[in-house]
Amino acid sequence: MRDVRAVVVYESMYGNTHLVADAVAEGLRSVDGVDAEAVAVAQASADVLTGADMVVVGGPTHVHGMSRPSTRHAAAEDAQKAERDLELEPDAEGDGLREWFDSVGPLPALTAAFDTRLDAPVVITGRASKGIAKRLRRHGSDVLDEPRSFLVTKDNHLEEHEVEEARSWGRRLGVAATGGHVGDAVPEMEAAARQELEYQGDETDEG
Numbered sequence: 240m241r242d243v244r245a246v247v248v249y250e251s252m253y254g255n256t257h258l259v260a261d262a263v264a265e266g267l268r269s270v271d272g273v274d275a276e277a278v279a280v281a282q283a284s285a286d287v288l289t290g291a292d293m294v295v296v297g298g299p300t301h302v303h304g305m306s307r308p309s310t311r312h313a314a315a316e317d318a319q320k321a322e323r324d325l326e327l328e329p330d331a332e333g334d335g336l337r338e339w340f341d342s343v344g345p346l347p348a349l350t351a352a353f354d355t356r357l358d359a360p361v362v363i364t365g366r367a368s369k370g371i372a373k374r375l376r377r378h379g380s381d382v383l384d385e386p387r388s389f390l391v392t393k394d395n396h397l398e399e400h401e402v403e404e405a406r407s408w409g410r411r412l413g414v415a416a417t418g419g420h421v422g423d424a425v426p427e428m429e430a431a432a433r434q435e436l437e438y439q440g441d442e443t444d445e446g
């Protein structure tokens with residue numbers, strides 16, 4: 240077993256992906272020998288990544304993939320409608336993951352990708368994590384596990400149990416990063432199997 244320092248880089252407009260990122264970091268830290276912190280994409284500078292052995296990257300699904308300036312702007316406008324009951328994250332209108340990937344230097348060898356998206360079949364929703372995993376591979380990293388989605392309601396609030404799911408996924412990644420197998424710490428095998436089945440029907444090839 241080896242010591243691992245992990246950084247969970249997240250983009251979030253309304254706080255859901257932020258909550259998931261915090262839970263993934265908590266799950267990672269629950270593994271002996273793993274230190275982990277969640278960092279907003281706006282703060283994820285080269286300094287923060289220096290010395291990291293692992294980076295887990297997640298963002299919201301916008302128009303089937305990673306956000307763009309136009310979709311972040313639309314999301315911010317939506318949050319201003321009183322009936323929405325949504326609060327914008329501090330860096331919501333700054334750069335997103337696409338811009339971060341374009342400017343970030345080398346990444347650690349160990350990586351994983353996640354997103355948040357609506358609770359509906361992936362063929363309808365798309366998923367940002369697929370594009371994230373592709374970018375990670377383009378940076379020369381190994382992606383440790385299948386890209387993973389955490390689900391939100393149509394009102395943009397995390398579905399029940401998604402925080403626990405994120406914590407156990409983080410733990411699985413921590414076990415894998417310290418030398419175990421991703422499947423070694425899987426209390427939620429059913430959820431993982433369900434997602435893998437969905438991926439088989441996912442034709443979106445967004446980059």
Ligand SMILES: Cc1cc2nc3c(=O)[nH]c(=O)nc-3n(C[C@H](O)[C@H](O)[C@H](O)COP(=O)(O)O)c2cc1C
Nearest residue numbers: 251252253254255256299302303314355356357364
């Ligand atoms: C402009 C916009 C486009 C969206 N497009 C999609 C989509 O194509 N598929 C989907 O599942 N969810 C879509 N959503 C819902 C987001 O995935 C959801 O708001 C996000 O997961 C919430 O995460 P956050 O709170 O971290 O921003 C969209 C949201 C916005 C604001």
